[in-house]
Amino acid sequence: xxxxxxxxxxxxxxxxxxxxxxxxxxxxxxxxxxxxxxxxxxxxxxxxxxxxxxxxxxxxxxxxxxxxxxxxxxxxxxxxxxxxxxxxxxxxxxxxxxxxxxxxxxxxxxxxxxxxxxxxxxxxxxxxxxxxxxxxxxxxxxxxxxxxxxxxxxxxxxxxxxxxxxxxxxxxxxxxxxxxxxxxxxxxxxxxxxxxxxxxxxxxxxxxxxxxxxxxxxxxxxxxxxxxxxxxxxxxxxxxxxxxx
Amino acid sequence: xxxxxxxxxxxxxxxxxxxxxxxxxxxxxxxxxxxxxxxxxxxxxxxxxxxxxxxxxxxxxxxxxxxxxxxxxxxxxxxxxxxxxxxxxxxxxxxxxxxxxxxxxxxxxxxxxxxxxxxxxxxxxxxxxxxxxxxxxxxxxxxxxxxxxxxxxxxxxxxxxxxxxxxxxxxxxxxxxxxxxxxxxxxxxxxxxxxxxxxxxxxxxxxxxxxxxxxxxxxxxxxxxxxxxxxxxxxxxxxxxxxxxxxxxxxxxxxxxxxxxxxxxxxxxxxxxxxxxxxxxxxxxxxxxxxxxxxxxxx
Numbered sequence: 001x002x003x004x005x006x007x008x009x010x011x012x013x014x015x016x017x018x019x020x021x022x023x024x025x026x027x028x029x030x031x032x033x034x035x036x037x038x039x040x041x042x043x044x045x046x047x048x049x050x051x052x053x054x055x056x057x058x059x060x061x062x063x064x065x066x067x068x069x070x071x072x073x074x075x076x077x078x079x080x081x082x083x084x085x086x087x088x089x090x091x092x093x094x095x096x097x098x099x100x101x102x103x104x105x106x107x108x109x110x111x112x113x114x115x116x117x118x119x120x121x122x123x124x125x126x127x128x129x130x131x132x133x134x135x136x137x138x139x140x141x142x143x144x145x146x147x148x149x150x151x152x153x154x155x156x157x158x159x160x161x162x163x164x165x166x167x168x169x170x171x172x173x174x175x176x177x178x179x180x181x182x183x184x185x186x187x188x189x190x191x192x193x194x195x196x197x198x199x200x201x202x203x204x205x206x207x208x209x210x211x212x213x214x215x216x217x218x219x220x221x222x223x224x225x226x227x228x229x230x231x232x233x234x235x236x237x238x239x240x241x242x243x244x245x
Numbered sequence: 246x247x248x249x250x251x252x253x254x255x256x257x258x259x260x261x262x263x264x265x266x267x268x269x270x271x272x273x274x275x276x277x278x279x280x281x282x283x284x285x286x287x288x289x290x291x292x293x294x295x296x297x298x299x300x301x302x303x304x305x306x307x308x309x310x311x312x313x314x315x316x317x318x319x320x321x322x323x324x325x326x327x328x329x330x331x332x333x334x335x336x337x338x339x340x341x342x343x344x345x346x347x348x349x350x351x352x353x354x355x356x357x358x359x360x361x362x363x364x365x366x367x368x369x370x371x372x373x374x375x376x377x378x379x380x381x382x383x384x385x386x387x388x389x390x391x392x393x394x395x396x397x398x399x400x401x402x403x404x405x406x407x408x409x410x411x412x413x414x415x416x417x418x419x420x421x422x423x424x425x426x427x428x429x430x431x432x433x434x435x436x437x438x439x440x441x442x443x444x445x446x447x448x449x450x451x452x453x454x455x456x457x458x459x460x461x462x463x464x465x466x467x468x469x470x471x472x473x474x475x476x477x478x479x480x481x482x483x484x485x486x487x488x489x490x491x492x493x494x495x496x497x498x499x500x501x502x503x504x505x506x507x508x509x510x511x512x513x514x515x516x517x518x519x520x521x522x523x524x525x526x527x528x529x530x531x532x533x534x535x536x537x538x539x540x541x542x543x544x
Contacts, residue, residue, distance in 0.1 A: 077432045
């Protein structure tokens with residue numbers, strides 16, 4: 001899968017917390033414009049992987065290479081500027097900023113470094129994209145949960161990322177919202193954005209992901225097409241225990 | 246249009262020394278110096294919400310720079326030296342402490358002011374063998390006032406420009422959620438250190454300009470921690486979310502403290518303490534916040 005258009009190459013990635021090895025020698029690669037699901041039971045290390053990729057945590061061992069540049073161990077703002085954007089498992093909008101200013105923050109400091117009237121127009125366009133065109137001047141606290149998630153997505157997209165990391169972005173949505181959310185992520189595929197998403201919503205995984213990686217206790221236990229991976233006995237065992245395998 | 250109004254306002258304020266007597270001028274100097282200090286304080290502490298009690302450390306450094314060099318060097322050079330010292334001290338302090346957050350930063354800055362005071366005291370006692378210094382210059386009170394007024398104009402101009410710049414946006418983002426700011430491409434450490442250094446330069450210059458007022462200084466005067474607390478409470482009373490907020494707190498409190506000091510010299514500290522508590526409990530978002538809320542939702 002690595003190949004010539006490998007956007008992200010992860011090799012031997014390891015991170016310990018005291019005695020616990022949260023991520024244990026993980027290696028994988030993601031090709032350009034792929035949507036890859038990162039799955040695994042709770043505590044398997046998925047969010048730690050996102051934190052390592054986005055620079056929130058430093059790896060103890062291993063390398064992360066984005067478009068040929070080693071980004072492992074770099075501070076989060078550098079990684080963001082180099083083209084990796086993320087959302088958070090629990091939404092974290094900038095609470096005192098209007099929706100537009102939230103998005104402007106990403107535009108001002110991300111790859112485009114745009115500012116002024118042009119940036120404002122871009123911010124409004126991004127808010128339109130995610131369906132928040134009516135709430136430009138609203139504060140995040142006035143938005144519904146899904147709209148806060150849309151806002152966070154718009155802020156991440158404002159960085160003009162090559163790689164977008166979504167940490168359970170679809171969690172906690174009702175069925176209608178979920179449909180909207182899936183359609184929104186699907187629409188990003190055409191934009192040349194590569195997406196790595198941590199997700200528990202199986203419908204979303206099946207309809208969105210080209211490929212899935214499954215982790216358990218910090219290691220990769222399966223990878224492949226979503227249907228195949230979810231049927232893999234070892235994956236079932238990791239999720240449900242021995243009896244159901 | 247607003248630039249014209251501001252220009253006329255500054256011109257009017259510049260005439261103050263010609264109109265007021267000695268007492269009035271000294272009160273005006275007090276108000277303008279606290280305006281610079283409180284505005285500079287909230288340049289950094291307002292958006293980042295890092296509460297600094299190091300104001301007097303830099304104010305005192307400025308005062309001592311004047312005390313040491315004013316007799317031998319040209320005045321602009323003295324101010325330049327004061328600014329240079331403040332940039333290096335604030336740069337080192339900023340790089341080493343702005344990773345601290347919340348109460349740890351507050352305690353550190355309080356300790357920093359005390360540390361600088363003790364260092365100066367130690368040096369004076371052991372090296373120069375005299376605790377106090379005389380500040381002899383031919384700078385008049387009116388000249389001090391004009392310099393402070395110019396500094397105030399400068400701090401407002403700088404604050405205005407930062408507020409409209411990327412740096413201003415970065416600082417507000419850091420104040421809201423530093424993790425999100427970092428993941429949005431903001432070099433939070435650099436932004437915080439830059440603003441911290443900038444705000445301390447204004448504090449140091451205020452101290453340097455004010456020093457000739459005293460003719461005699463010692464570490465207890467120049468590094469009096471009450472100055473840090475006063476600046477903090479003035480900024481909070483006015484409101485730190487707007488550039489013009491702190492001055493709204495400076496004017497009433499400077500007048501009030503003047504009144505209390507004249508009428509109740511023996512109970513001054515107690516009354517200042519009561520004022521501090523009242524401000525924090527009764528007007529947590531400052532006068533500006535209060536006014537904005539009232540205007541937004543008329544009763």
